[in-house]
Amino acid sequence: METTAEVLNDTFATDVIEGLSSTPKFLSSKYFYDEKGDAIFQQIMDMPSYYLTKSEHEIFNTHKQALLSLFSDRQQAFHLIEFGAGDGMKTKVLLEHFLQQKACFRYLPIDISENVLSILVNDLEINFPGLEVEPLANEYFEALDILNEQQRTERKIILFLGSNIGNFLHNEAIEFLRQMRKHLRPDDLLLIGFDLKKDPQIILDAYNDKEGITRNFNLNLLDRINAAFDGNFDTSQFIHSPTYNPLTGATKSYLVSTKDQEVTLERLGKTFKFEAWEAIDMEISQKYSLSNIEHLAKQAGFEVMSNFFDKNKNFVDSVWTMK
Ligand SMILES: C[S@@+](CC[C@H](N)C(=O)[O-])C[C@H]1O[C@@H](n2cnc3c(N)ncnc32)[C@H](O)[C@@H]1O
CATH class of the missing domain: 3.40.50.150 (Vaccinia Virus protein VP39)
Incomplete structure (x- = not known):
């Protein structure tokens, strides 16, 4: 088991601390891809709406x-x-x-x-x-x-x-x-x-499937953080909210806290406060x-x-x- 100091040397740890301490909060989408994230991404690619x-x-x-x-x-x-x-x-x-x-x-x-x-x-x-x-x-x-x-x-x-x-x-x-x-x-x-760039609805459908696969893909990063840093993110208290702005071409994915809550990552010795409806910026998919x-x-x-x-x-x- 690594010590807290060793964990803090880890880039994943420093990136998570930086992102969750910022206003607005953000997490890097490159961390989506652990074993489970890789498997969910396969499901995304198989979705009829994921035209890419x-x-x-x-x-x-x-x-x-x-x-x-x-x-x-x-x-x-x-x-x-x-x-x-x-x-x-x-x-x-x-x-x-x-x-x-x-x-x-x-x-x-x-x-x-x-x-x-x-x-x-x-x-x-x-x-x-x-x-x-x-x-x-x-x-x-x-x-x-x-x-x-x-x-x-x-x-x-x-x-x-x-x-x-x-x-x-x-x-x-x-x-x-x-x-x-x-x-x-x-x-x-x-x-x-x-x-x-294309019909905004086609783009939104690719990032907001009814089955909740893209939602799971995003929430999996909170699970990954929990597992890595002994955290207590409650994924049932976050909703997945994608948007597309046809002016800028930016598709964004957010996880939104549904209530005031605190999340502690024991191994990092850190607690992060979320206000109700505060968002974490998870990913940009530029068109x-x-x-x-x-x-x-x-x-x-x-x-x-x-x-x-x-x-x-x-x-x-x-x-x-x-x-
Ligand atoms: C969206 S998937 C795309 C996979 C494939 N290129 C495709 O078109 O289907 C992104 C892949 O890039 C990898 N990746 C993301 N950021 C990376 C980085 N900074 N260095 C190396 N690989 C990275 C991920 O692990 C993941 O397998």
Whole structure:
């Protein structure tokens, strides 16, 4: 058992303390993904209303050869590096095609969740025995730093799928992409999946299912905090409240305290007060227009090379090169 001082050294602990001590309160959505969170996210992706996964799957199915031609125009070797790979469900469409085409590549999935990464690697070993896989259980740039230190010569193709970029505020996204640029060489490419602005009701339905799966996904982070820090969050006293602002394109998820209450995290020696109807800001899922995407690329020092859409134009996979 760690001492309180050791627990406080932990980034999860310091992030939780910072978020719950702030006004307004917030928690980072990157902590959604423990073993249970990974499993709930699988259920979310299977929901009929969660169009994001289905749209990107369709894009890869339709455009896999065009993507391979961009990634390896002169048959050169490349490293397919995926940020936040998760279960790799859509990526497998590309992997299968690239193997069939005898492309010279290696797949490097990066994920902070060791659990999801080991499930993915086992699955790939069984279903794609010829594939070279190098998993990296780490934060995005820490993993990229390790690769860069090894001075590899292969072209890097970075995949950042599933609208993960939407989990950043605009300024954070620019900062993240500028940092990405510093890790790349001029010949490398970046493929980012963006969720597009659309009928607000379609967006709200994806984040507010009647079955309460998205609600459970959010509440699971309170359970995770309870388990890690001997806490007493009562999840029945919080409701899940998503919003979409068509002006800014921001979909936000909040957990709202239904009464005045105090929550103690024993192992951190901290108590946090909640007023009735006070919210915790849990997640942003930013939606983009094509001009927003052009603008973002330019601000971060990239250029849009090609855009690939699903037939309903719900989603775009945008391939960027360095400017
Ligand atoms: C929304 S899921 C998306 C999974 C997959 N890319 C897809 O499109 O279906 C986000 C994944 O990113 C991982 N992740 C989140 N923040 C991360 C970070 N800072 N570094 C590494 N992985 C991260 C999570 O563990 C999770 O598996």
